[in-house]
Amino acid sequence: MTNDNSQSVAILGAGAWGTALANLAAANGHQVRVWSRWGEETLEAVLEDAQIILSAISMKGVRDVAAQVKSLPVSPETIFVTATKGLEPETTCTPSQIWQSAFPDNAVVVLSGPNLSKEIEMELPAATVVASNIFTAAQAVQLVFSSNRFRVYTNPDPVGVELGGTLKNVIAIAAGVCDGLQLGTNAKAGLVTRGLTEMVRIGNFWGAKTETFYGLSGLGDLLATCNSPLSRNYQVGYQLAAGKTLEEVLSHLQGTAEGVNTCRVLMQRARQQNIPVPITEQVDRLLQGKITPQQALDELMLRDIKPEYHFEDGN
Numbered sequence: 001m002t003n004d005n006s007q008s009v010a011i012l013g014a015g016a017w018g019t020a021l022a023n024l025a026a027a028n029g030h031q032v033r034v035w036s037r038w039g040e041e042t043l044e045a046v047l048e049d050a051q052i053i054l055s056a057i058s059m060k061g062v063r064d065v066a067a068q069v070k071s072l073p074v075s076p077e078t079i080f081v082t083a084t085k086g087l088e089p090e091t092t093c094t095p096s097q098i099w100q101s102a103f104p105d106n107a108v109v110v111l112s113g114p115n116l117s118k119e120i121e122m123e124l125p126a127a128t129v130v131a132s133n134i135f136t137a138a139q140a141v142q143l144v145f146s147s148n149r150f151r152v153y154t155n156p157d158p159v160g161v162e163l164g165g166t167l168k169n170v171i172a173i174a175a176g177v178c179d180g181l182q183l184g185t186n187a188k189a190g191l192v193t194r195g196l197t198e199m200v201r202i203g204n205f206w207g208a209k210t211e212t213f214y215g216l217s218g219l220g221d222l223l224a225t226c227n228s229p230l231s232r233n234y235q236v237g238y239q240l241a242a243g244k245t246l247e248e249v250l251s252h253l254q255g256t257a258e259g260v261n262t263c264r265v266l267m268q269r270a271r272q273q274n275i276p277v278p279i280t281e282q283v284d285r286l287l288q289g290k291i292t293p294q295q296a297l298d299e300l301m302l303r304d305i306k307p308e309y310h311f312e313d314g315n
């Protein structure tokens, strides 16, 4: 396909998600180059004249790759896009914070939504969100990826969009446990809905807007990952419920389940800041092998009874 507005796009990370995004941009007629740490092309060659640099590196590699990019010439006009869903253990930074601190003069856009890469590779329809403090940058990225099979919305709340995609991974592990234990549809609906409340609570604390969590990058991604065996995070929970150890599960898992590390980081930060995160807390104890899936369920069901919401008018 030819494209009069063809952009030069560098994709960093040739895993499942980087490859799917590269294919979407290439199908729209953009010039796409993909860099992988195992590939033949150098980072310098892939970045040359890039108008958009998109990172789909898993969380553990983001800071290192950002430092490598920083050592190379990058125009201040270049837009960075981050598609990673995780939190850095040492700093609790989100990926966009790492990219923005490495490139303070460049626009940074977060791309996140209900996007199971296998379905996107099968050319099934999907929607996503691109969020930035700089609206024109989000619009430019929207144009690069939008097509009749990938609907891209802009959003002005990058923190909310990024946290939605990150926090839902922990709830997806819990949802996998719920299905693995065959707890039924009512239990799953209760878990996912209270999971969303937990995500909003954390997100608000960290500066995200409530409405964003009710959109594609929050509720949307929560529904996708909590209901699909294609989700690696869901698979982790499902297999823990079958009695496997975390080590056994991770040794056979294809790709990255970011929720495992996110849960630890989130738990530490929530404790420091006194944010109640009951579901995350049980997932954390389960991942650490401190409790069984059944004990996690009992802990959640037998918490103190309380109102569903604290309304502002006191009712």
Ligand SMILES: NC(=O)C1=CN([C@@H]2O[C@H](COP(=O)(O)OP(=O)(O)OC[C@H]3O[C@@H](n4cnc5c(N)ncnc54)[C@H](O)[C@@H]3O)[C@@H](O)[C@H]2O)C=CC1
Residues within 6 Å of the ligand: 013, 014, 015, 016, 017, 018, 036, 037, 038, 056, 057, 058, 059, 060, 061, 062, 064, 065, 083, 084, 085, 086, 115, 116, 117, 118, 254, 255, 256, 258
């Ligand atoms: N696969 C999916 O359906 C989706 C994944 N994501 C997110 O995208 C990110 C990547 O996910 P996948 O592509 O599925 O994972 P993956 O495991 O298939 O690929 C990860 C990529 O990161 C690279 N990488 C890891 N550490 C590195 C380092 N130190 N230096 C350089 N490169 C390094 C790997 O070589 C690989 O290319 C994750 O944060 C995930 O949550 C987001 C939406 C959808």
Ligand SMILES: O=C(CO)COP(=O)(O)O
Residues within 6 Å of the ligand: 085, 113, 114, 115, 116, 117, 169, 172, 221, 224, 225, 230, 231, 232, 233, 234, 256, 257, 258
């Ligand atoms: O984020 C995803 C879908 O939006 C992918 O989920 P997993 O990382 O659990 O596979």
